[in-house]
Amino acid sequence: MNHMPKPALEIRNLQTEFQIGGSWYPAVRNLSLSLQQNETLAVVGESGSGKSVTALSILRLLPSAGARIGSGEVLFEGRNLATLSEREMSDIRGNSIAMIFQEPMTSLNPTMTVGQQIAEAIIIHRGGRQSEAMAEALRLLKEVKIGSPESRLHDYPHQFSGGMRQRVMIAMALACRPKILLADEPTTALDVTIQAQVLLQLDELKQAYGMSVLFITHNLGVVAQIADRVAVMYAGEIVELASVEALFANPMHPYTAALLRAMPRADRASDSLEPIPGGVPAVTAIPSGCAYAPRCSFRQRSCDELRPDLLASGDPGHLVRCSQRLAGGMRG
Amino acid sequence: MAATSASPSLPRPGGVWLAFSSNRLSWVGLALLIAIVLIAIGAPLIAPHDPLEQSIIARLEPPSAQFLLGTDNYGRDVLSRLIYGSRISLVVGSVAILIAMTIGCTIGIIAGYLGGLFDQLMMGLLDVMLAFPTLLLGLMIAAMLGASLENLVIAIAVTEIAPFARVARAPTIALKQQDFVVAGRALGFGPIRIMGIHILPNLVSDIVVMSSLWMASAIRTEASLSFIGLGVPPPTPTWGSMIREGFENILDAWWLAVFPSLAILLTVLALNLLGDALRDAIDPKLRGE
Amino acid sequence: MIRFAIERFLLAIPTLFVMLTAIFVLVRLVPGDAASVILGDQATEASLRALRGRLGLDQPLHVQYLSFLGEVLTGNLGHSLSSGRSVVQEVLVVLPYTIELTLVSIVIGVALGLPLGIAAAVGRNGWIDYVSRLVSLIGLSFPAFVSGILMLIVFAIQLGWFPVLNSNSGDPLERLRNLALPAFNLGLIMMAYVMRVTRSSMLGVLGEDYIRTARAKGVRPMRLILRHSLRNALIPVVTVVGLYFGTLIGNSVLTEIIFNRPGLGKLILGALNSRDYTLLEGLMIIFAICVIIVNTLTDITYGLIDPRVKHK
Numbered sequence: 018m019n020h021m022p023k024p025a026l027e028i029r030n031l032q033t034e035f036q037i038g039g040s041w042y043p044a045v046r047n048l049s050l051s052l053q054q055n056e057t058l059a060v061v062g063e064s065g066s067g068k069s070v071t072a073l074s075i076l077r078l079l080p081s082a083g084a085r086i087g088s089g090e091v092l093f094e095g096r097n098l099a100t101l102s103e104r105e106m107s108d109i110r111g112n113s114i115a116m117i118f119q120e121p122m123t124s125l126n127p128t129m130t131v132g133q134q135i136a137e138a139i140i141i142h143r144g145g146r147q148s149e150a151m152a153e154a155l156r157l158l159k160e161v162k163i164g165s166p167e168s169r170l171h172d173y174p175h176q177f178s179g180g181m182r183q184r185v186m187i188a189m190a191l192a193c194r195p196k197i198l199l200a201d202e203p204t205t206a207l208d209v210t211i212q213a214q215v216l217l218q219l220d221e222l223k224q225a226y227g228m229s230v231l232f233i234t235h236n237l238g239v240v241a242q243i244a245d246r247v248a249v250m251y252a253g254e255i256v257e258l259a260s261v262e263a264l265f266a267n268p269m270h271p272y273t274a275a276l277l278r279a280m281p282r283a284d285r286a287s288d289s290l291e292p293i294p295g296g297v298p299a300v301t302a303i304p305s306g307c308a309y310a311p312r313c314s315f316r317q318r319s320c321d322e323l324r325p326d327l328l329a330s331g332d333p334g335h336l337v338r339c340s341q342r343l344a345g346g347m348r349g
Numbered sequence: 350m351a352a353t354s355a356s357p358s359l360p361r362p363g364g365v366w367l368a369f370s371s372n373r374l375s376w377v378g379l380a381l382l383i384a385i386v387l388i389a390i391g392a393p394l395i396a397p398h399d400p401l402e403q404s405i406i407a408r409l410e411p412p413s414a415q416f417l418l419g420t421d422n423y424g425r426d427v428l429s430r431l432i433y434g435s436r437i438s439l440v441v442g443s444v445a446i447l448i449a450m451t452i453g454c455t456i457g458i459i460a461g462y463l464g465g466l467f468d469q470l471m472m473g474l475l476d477v478m479l480a481f482p483t484l485l486l487g488l489m490i491a492a493m494l495g496a497s498l499e500n501l502v503i504a505i506a507v508t509e510i511a512p513f514a515r516v517a518r519a520p521t522i523a524l525k526q527q528d529f530v531v532a533g534r535a536l537g538f539g540p541i542r543i544m545g546i547h548i549l550p551n552l553v554s555d556i557v558v559m560s561s562l563w564m565a566s567a568i569r570t571e572a573s574l575s576f577i578g579l580g581v582p583p584p585t586p587t588w589g590s591m592i593r594e595g596f597e598n599i600l601d602a603w604w605l606a607v608f609p610s611l612a613i614l615l616t617v618l619a620l621n622l623l624g625d626a627l628r629d630a631i632d633p634k635l636r637g638e
Numbered sequence: 639m640i641r642f643a644i645e646r647f648l649l650a651i652p653t654l655f656v657m658l659t660a661i662f663v664l665v666r667l668v669p670g671d672a673a674s675v676i677l678g679d680q681a682t683e684a685s686l687r688a689l690r691g692r693l694g695l696d697q698p699l700h701v702q703y704l705s706f707l708g709e710v711l712t713g714n715l716g717h718s719l720s721s722g723r724s725v726v727q728e729v730l731v732v733l734p735y736t737i738e739l740t741l742v743s744i745v746i747g748v749a750l751g752l753p754l755g756i757a758a759a760v761g762r763n764g765w766i767d768y769v770s771r772l773v774s775l776i777g778l779s780f781p782a783f784v785s786g787i788l789m790l791i792v793f794a795i796q797l798g799w800f801p802v803l804n805s806n807s808g809d810p811l812e813r814l815r816n817l818a819l820p821a822f823n824l825g826l827i828m829m830a831y832v833m834r835v836t837r838s839s840m841l842g843v844l845g846e847d848y849i850r851t852a853r854a855k856g857v858r859p860m861r862l863i864l865r866h867s868l869r870n871a872l873i874p875v876v877t878v879v880g881l882y883f884g885t886l887i888g889n890s891v892l893t894e895i896i897f898n899r900p901g902l903g904k905l906i907l908g909a910l911n912s913r914d915y916t917l918l919e920g921l922m923i924i925f926a927i928c929v930i931i932v933n934t935l936t937d938i939t940y941g942l943i944d945p946r947v948k949h950k
Contacts (some may be wrong), residue, residue: 111856614780
C-alpha cells in the first residue's frame with residue numbers, strides 16, 4: 018500500500034505582496050510546498066529570493082503596514098492559517114508552530130531575564146504559576162546545554178555570548194513542544210564552530226520532540242549537514258525541489274548547479290569557484306518569463322516568453338522549474 | 350540574510366528631498382517662514398501706520414477698520430508695530446544663531462578632533478552651561494551686560510553655543526576614526542585642513558537641521574527676555590515688550606497681548622515645522638518605516 | 639543596585655566642584671567692580687570700600703575661593719543685600735510654592751504625554767498620530783509666558799473659571815484653583831516634550847528584533863506594548879524629563895510673574911533687579927545643587943530601567 022502520510026504543514030499557491038511606492042509587488046509567487054512529519058526541509062536561496070518572507074507568511078509575522086498575503090492557503094491541522102484572526106494566530110505562535118531568527122544579539126529583550134522570557138512562553142500558552150514555569154525554563158536550559166543553568170536563569174541576555182543566546186532562543190521556541198519549527202538562518206550570524214554545535218543540538222531536539230523543521234539558509238554546506246529535502250528558491254518561487262542526496266548528486270535547475278559551483282568545497286581548488294553573473298531581480302522588476310533566464314547559460318527564446326511550471330522530472334520526488342531541462346534539451 | 354521586514358529599505362540621496370517634499374507640514378512651515386521674512390523685509394511698504402507715531406485720542410482702541418489690530422497705551426497702531434517687530438525677532442534670532450553656530454561648531458570640532466584633556470575640559474564646561482536653563486542663562490548675561498540690541502544678541506548667542514558644540518563634536522569623534530581621515534593624516538594633511546575640508550562638510554546636514562530648531566528656541570528666548578524688560582529698550586517695537594505692555598493692560602485691552610503672542614507662535618511654529626521636517630527627512634526611522 | 643546608586647552619588651561630587659567653581663568665576667566676572675555695580679554711580683568711596691570688605695572682595699582671589707567653598711560646604715550662603723535675611727531663609731520661604739508647581743507640572747506632563755506618545759507610536763500614521771504630533775508641535779512653539787498669558791485671558795478673565803490674581807489663601811480648594819492654570823501652563827508644554835520623545839522612542843523599540851521574537855512567541859498586543867516595549871522605550875523619556883527640569887525652572891520664572899505666584903523664579907528676578915549680589919550667588923549655588931541631584935537621580939533611574947547600564 019502506498020499512502021502518503023498527511024503533511025505537517027501544507028502551503029498552496031501562496032502569494033505574498035509588498036507595497037512599494039503605492040503598488041503591490043509579489044515577493045513570494047504562487048508557492049506550493051509540503052512539510053512532512055519529522056522531516057527537515059531546507060529552503061535555500063540568496064537574499065531577496067523570498068525564503069524569509071515565506072516563513073514569516075506562515076506565522077503571519079509580516080509588518081502590518083505595506084505587506085499582505087495576496088492569495089493562497091497555509092494548511093495546518095485542518096485550518097488555513099492565512100485566514101485566521103490575529104487572536105487565533107497568537108494561540109498558535111510559540112505553541113504549535115515556533116520560529117527562531119537570525120540575529121541572536123538583538124532578538125532577546127534586554128530588560129527581561131532569560132528565565133522570564135522562556136517562562137513567559139510557557140505561561141502564555143499553558144497557564145500555570147510563575148514558579149512552575151521557571152522550573153520548566155530551568156529544565157529547558159539544561160536541555161540546550163547551558164552551563165550553570167540555575168544562576169543563568171536570572172541573567173540578562175547581554176551576559177550571554179552569541180551562541181548561547183541562540184540556544185536560549187531555541188529553548189524558548191521549544192518551550193511548548195511545537196509540532197513545527199521555522200528556523201530563519203539561525204546559525205548565519207555565528208562562528209563556524211558554534212554553528213556546528215547549534216545544528217547538532219537542533220537535530221537532537223528535533224528527534225527527541227518529534228518536530229518538523231523548515232530550515233532557511235543560504236549556506237549549502239549547512240544544508241548538506243542537516244536536511245532531508247531541499248527546496249531552492251529564486252525570485253519568489255521554488256525552482257527545484259528534491260531530496261538532499263538527489264540535489265547534490267544531480268542538480269537539475271541551472272541555478273542550483275551554479276550555486277553548487279559557486280560554493281567553496283574542500284575537495285576542489287578554490288580557483289575553480291564560479292560566481293554567478295548578474296544579480297537577483299528586484300521585487301519590482303521580475304521578468305515575465307523565467308525569472309532566472311537573464312543569468313542562465315542555457316537561455317533560449319522560449320525561456321523569456323513563458324513562465325515555466327514546477328513539474329516532476331524523471332526521478333521520483335525531484336521537481337524542477339525549467340522548460341529546457343524538462344524537454345531534455347540540455348546535457349548534464 | 351534574513352529580513353526583519355523584507356521590504357526594500359529606503360533609498361538614495363534623492364530620497365531625502367522626496368521625503369521632505371511629500372510631507373505636507375514641511376511645506377506649511379517653509380511657506381510660513383517665507384511669508385514672515387517677506388513681511389519683515391517689506392515692513393516700510395506694508396505697515397499701514399508709523400509704528401512710533403503716538404496719538405492721545407486713539408489710546409487703547411480695540412480692533413477697528415482704521416487700526417486693524419487695535420492701538421496700545423500710547424495710541425500706536427498694533428499692526429504696524431507687529432510688522433516692524435518681526436524684524437527684531439528675525440534679526441536677533443538669525444544673527445545669534447549664526448554666532449553660536451560659528452563659535453559652537455568650532456569648539457565642538459576642535460574638541461572632538463583633539464580629544465584628551467582639552468576635550469574633557471570643554472565638555473565639562475559645556476555640560477555646566479547646558480545644565481543651566483536657557484532662559485536663566487540668557488537672563489543673567491543680559492542683566493549683567495545691560496539692555497540693548499547688541500547685548501541681547503550676545504546673551505542669546507551664548508545660550509545656544511553649547512548645543513552646537515555638542516552636535517558638532519559627536520560626529521567628529523566618529524569621523525576621525527574613518528579611513529579617509531586616517532589616510533589624510535598619513536598623507537601629511539594638517540589638522541586644520543582635515544577639520545575644515547574633510548570633517549566639516551559631513552556635519553552640514555545635522556547642523557542645518559538643528560539650526561532651524563534652535564533658531565526657534567532663540568526667538569523664544571528673545572521674546573522672553575524682552576518681556577522681562579531686558580531686550581531692546583523702548584520705543585522700538587519688539588514682540589516680547591509688546592506682550593509685556595499687553596500684560597500690564599490685560600484687563601482692559603486683551604488685543605495688546607494676544608496678537609504679538611500669535612505672531613511669536615506662528616514664527617516659532619514655522620521654524621519648528623521646518624526643522625522637524627528636515628530632521629524626519631534625514632532619519633527614516635522617525636517616519637515610522 | 640545600591641552600589642550603583644552610591645557610585646552615582648560619588649561621581650556627582652567632582653561635578654559639584656566644577657559647577658561651584660564656574661559660579662564663583664561667573665559672578666566675579668561682572669564687568670567693572672562689583673561694589674560699584676551694586677551701589678551705583680553715586681556711591682561714595684567709603685561705602686564702596688565698606689561693601690567690598692563685607693563681601694570679601696578686597697581679599698586675594700584664592701583666599702576668596704577657599705572661603706567661598708568653605709561657606710558653601712557648611713551651608714552658609716550669605717545674606718541678602720536687600721532684605722538682610724539669610725539667603726537660605728529667603729529660599730525656604732518660597733520653596734514650597736516652587737516645589738508644588740514643579741511637581742504638579744511634571745505629573746501633568748508625564749501623565750498626559752506618556753499615553754499619548756504610546757498611542758501615537760502604536761497607531762502610527764493614523765489620526766491619533768497626526769493630531770498628537772500637531773498638538774505637541776504647537777505646544778512646543780509657545781514660549782511659556784505666551785501660553786500663560788493666553789490661558790490667563792481665556793480661562794481667568796473671559797471665562798472666569800480661575801482667579802486672576804493669586805490669593806495666597808490656605809484653603810485647599812482655593813489653593814488648587816490658584817495652582818491649576820500655572821501648573822497646566824507648564825504641564826502642557828512638558829506634555830508636548832514627553833509625547834514626542836515617547837513616540838519616537840516607542841517607534842524605535844517596536845521595530846526591534848526582540849519585539850518580533852515576542853510576537854512569534856504568541857505574546858498579545860497589549861502585553862507586547864506594556865511589558866515588552868515600554869520599559870525599553872523609557873530611557874530617552876527619563877532623559878528628557880531630567881533635562882526638562884532646568885527648562886521648567888526657567889519657565890516658572892515667567893509663569894510666576896504672570897500668575898502672580900511667589901517662588902524661586904520671582905526671587906531670582908528680584909535679585910537681578912536690585913543687584914542683590916549675594917542672593918544671586920546663593921540662588922545659583924542652590925540651583926546648581928538641584929541640577930546635580932536631578933542628574934544623579936536620572937542616572938539611578940536608568941539603572942533601574944535598563945540592566946545593561948548597571949553591568950557596564
